[in-house]
Amino acid sequence: MKTTFVVPDDLEPARRDPAAPAIGEAVPPHNPRCHGCGPDAENGLHLRAVFGENLTATATLVVEPRFEGGPGVIHGGIVSTLFDEMMGLANVHLGVVAVTAVLDVDYARPIPVGTTLRLVGRVLGRQRRKVYSAVEAFDDAAGPDAEPLAAGHGIFVVVDPRAHFAATRP
Numbered sequence: 001m002k003t004t005f006v007v008p009d010d011l012e013p014a015r016r017d018p019a020a021p022a023i024g025e026a027v028p029p030h031n032p033r034c035h036g037c038g039p040d041a042e043n044g045l046h047l048r049a050v051f052g053e054n055l056t057a058t059a060t061l062v063v064e065p066r067f068e069g070g071p072g073v074i075h076g077g078i079v080s081t082l083f084d085e086m087m088g089l090a091n092v093h094l095g096v097v098a099v100t101a102v103l104d105v106d107y108a109r110p111i112p113v114g115t116t117l118r119l120v121g122r123v124l125g126r127q128r129r130k131v132y133s134a135v136e137a138f139d140d141a142a143g144p145d146a147e148p149l150a151a152g153h154g155i156f157v158v159v160d161p162r163a164h165f166a167a168t169r170p
């Protein structure tokens with residue numbers, strides 16, 4: 001991967017919230033209308049992620065024709081949305097509400113429509129209110145040792161959700 005995103009080398013370890021759902025359980029939807037994971041989002045991506053070891057969240061998704069950008073390949077903005085969501089869902093391990101401040105995407109390979117993607121988001125560590133996370137997208141049919149088709153990083157900032165969404169929550 002050729003990303004220029006810099007992960008600080010002095011990150012504090014992120015700790016799992018003991019109250020978070022167990023490893024192996026589904027990440028609960030945070031908002032039923034969320035475009036990434038909400039079951040009620042009519043044209044949403046409907047990601048269903050599961051908590052994994054080492055502060056990971058994993059999901060699979062078939063690249064549908066409605067996700068097309070260039071001829072026969074996924075739109076880059078869809079990859080960005082998937083990455084934002086998967087890192088956000090991994091952050092749920094921490095029991096905080098954190099919004100995206102920075103999203104960095106490395107589009108390493110074209111991703112054909114019809115591919116089944118395996119998406120793995122992971123919390124890397126914290127720095128004060130910042131949560132650093134990473135994500136990779138694999139061709140699920142390519143086996144466990146395949147290189148990722150795309151990878152990303154994010155900086156998420158922990159907020160008080162009541163104050164942050166006070167003006168916009170329906």
Ligand SMILES: CCCCCCCC/C=C\CCCCCCCC(=O)SCCNC(=O)CCNC(=O)[C@H](O)C(C)(C)COP(=O)(O)OP(=O)(O)OC[C@H]1O[C@@H](n2cnc3c(N)ncnc32)[C@H](O)[C@@H]1OP(=O)(O)O
Nearest residue numbers: 030084085088089092097098099100101102128129130157
């Ligand atoms: C879809 C929404 C879901 C919401 C999630 C809630 C539920 C969670 C549960 C389940 C997860 C589900 C998964 C969801 C995944 C998708 C998440 C999204 O897409 S969120 C929408 C897009 N993002 C925004 O709309 C933020 C808009 N921006 C802001 O509101 C502010 O800029 C904010 C909160 C990010 C920071 O503002 P300040 O005033 O509170 O804090 P300051 O002091 O500026 O920054 C704190 C630290 O962060 C750094 N920081 C802030 N912005 C930065 C930047 N652009 N680059 C680098 N560092 C930055 C600062 O330098 C500071 O770091 P130092 O501790 O001093 O080192």
